[in-house]
Amino acid sequence: MGVQLPKRPVSPWRRLALVSALGSGLLLLTSCSAEVRDEWKRGAMPEPATKEAWQILEFWQWSWVVALLTGALVWGLIFWVIWRYRRRHDDDVPVQTRYNLPLEIFYTIAPMIMILVLFSHTVRIQHDLTEIPEADHTVVVVGQQWSWTFNYVDEPVADGKNVYEFGTGSYIPTLVLPVDESVRFELHSPDVIHSFWITGFLYKEDVIPGRVNEFVVTPDKEGTYSGKCAELCGTYHSRMLFNVEVVSREEYDAYLQDRIEAGFVSDDVILGGKEATTQAGLESDTTEGGTE
Numbered sequence: 001m002g003v004q005l006p007k008r009p010v011s012p013w014r015r016l017a018l019v020s021a022l023g024s025g026l027l028l029l030t031s032c033s034a035e036v037r038d039e040w041k042r043g044a045m046p047e048p049a050t051k052e053a054w055q056i057l058e059f060w061q062w063s064w065v066v067a068l069l070t071g072a073l074v075w076g077l078i079f080w081v082i083w084r085y086r087r088r089h090d091d092d093v094p095v096q097t098r099y100n101l102p103l104e105i106f107y108t109i110a111p112m113i114m115i116l117v118l119f120s121h122t123v124r125i126q127h128d129l130t131e132i133p134e135a136d137h138t139v140v141v142v143g144q145q146w147s148w149t150f151n152y153v154d155e156p157v158a159d160g161k162n163v164y165e166f167g168t169g170s171y172i173p174t175l176v177l178p179v180d181e182s183v184r185f186e187l188h189s190p191d192v193i194h195s196f197w198i199t200g201f202l203y204k205e206d207v208i209p210g211r212v213n214e215f216v217v218t219p220d221k222e223g224t225y226s227g228k229c230a231e232l233c234g235t236y237h238s239r240m241l242f243n244v245e246v247v248s249r250e251e252y253d254a255y256l257q258d259r260i261e262a263g264f265v266s267d268d269v270i271l272g273g274k275e276a277t278t279q280a281g282l283e284s285d286t287t288e289g290g291t292e
């Protein structure tokens with residue numbers, strides 16, 4: 001027989017902490033707006049704004065499901081063992097088991113299967129997204145220290161000329177895209193590695209000097225999205241922001257017409273250099289950027 005220990009009373013402070021934790025948790029769960037709940041469902045991912053982005057979102061969600069199920073199983077087993085074999089005021093030691101071959105094979109093979117499944121989906125989706133089909137139009141993007149230039153190279157509205165928009169360190173440029181039309185991005189960098197990232201497209205790709213990276217997406221939801229450089233590229237990396245506006249065909253044509261009238265037309269694609277980016281405040285030059 002073990003020795004009976006006196007029962008320890010629960011301190012009022014502990015009880016208070018427990019009740020307030022439960023209360024605030026409940027409050028948090030019930031007061032969520034539909035928007036916040038949707039965000040939770042997406043695992044904090046933005047709502048996909050391209051046809052291609054859905055498979056990334058779904059893969060992300062399923063990865064969480066798998067991870068949480070695995071976590072629940074492992075945590076469950078840990079806590080069950082802690083509870084089931086807790087010390088019960090006697091010196092009995094639970095049965096000690098070693099070399100349980102089936103169990104060892106299971107916990108070696110199960111994680112491998114999980115990793116293989118995740119890996120095969122990663123490869124499949126990556127293969128799908130990096131394929132370059134014929135696109136409705138092309139935008140040549142230049143990422144450079146520390147802003148972006150967008151060349152609308154194949155729009156007939158400019159008589160075969162190139163319509164462009166560029167930002168500077170103090171002016172955030174906007175990329176305009178027509179909805180439901182596929183666009184091929186051609187990524188150039190004249191200096192260091194940047195990364196072209198439109199958050200709502202759930203996709204980013206490195207912009208590498210001496211190499212042209214491309215990808216094709218079809219924006220399918222009108223709206224304004226934020227774009228960033230996702231590769232630490234120097235002192236003013238954080239200023240490499242841009243906006244993306246997905247608009248109707250008419251608005252897109254009108255936008256290009258505006259650019260043409262404002263004189264943002266060139267014979268050649270602007271691939272960076274002094275026309276594209278001047279860091280206002282760093283040099284005597286105070287280029288206003290692509291503002292009208």
Ligand SMILES: [Cu+2]
Pocket residue numbers: 143144193194195229230231232233237240
């Ligand atoms: Cu950058």
